[in-house]
Amino acid sequence: MFRHAVTQDIFLRILEIRDAYPLLALINISRQQLREWLPWVDGTSTVQDTENFIRAGLNQFASNNGSQLGIWYRGELAGVLGMHDLNWSDRFTSLGYWLGTPFQGRGIMTQSCRALITILFEEYDLNRVEIQVAADNRKSQAIAERLGFQKEGHRRQAEWLYDHFVDHIVYGLLYNDWKAARNS
Secondary structure, eight states: OOOEESSSEEEEOOOGGHHHHHHHHHHHHHHHHTTTOOSSSSTOOOOOHHHHHHHHHHHHHHHSSSEEEEETTTEEEEEEEEEEEEEETTTTTEEEEEGGGGGGGGSHHHHHHHHHHHHHHHTTTTEEEEEEEEEEHHHHHHHHHTTEEEEEEEEEEEEETTTTEEEEEEEEEEHHHHHHHHOO
């Protein structure tokens, strides 16, 4: 299985069924904050729900079509970093991420995304990585911008979030831009 050390304190690993209880516990303590931006929170209330999510991620990984990575900080599950639908012919993917409330503000997500993006460009030979963020989610936008993503567009009413639509900002990072930034 995939495991990657990001720093001495942070590592990424494919979520496994054994992670269902800690994942649900992290969702539960972060539920109010996560619900503001993520449409799946109300539908994730049991261990069976998190097991189903993990199984779907394992199937995605097995079919070479992305993955759901747990982010561990000092041995604790801190969040999830998902690589959605790898498009091998056009050499691109999109990322989605969330961090539990107790782990925010430490640079964990920025460092985790940076590590995964390096893998995607250097090992997977992708040309483009995309992130779509709710237009009012300034914290997630700041992560994309710190990583060098460029704001490419605004999708109006892109997602139904419980009782209203939210707009999305589309961010993109190209291999050549990423490489130039690393070499400067």
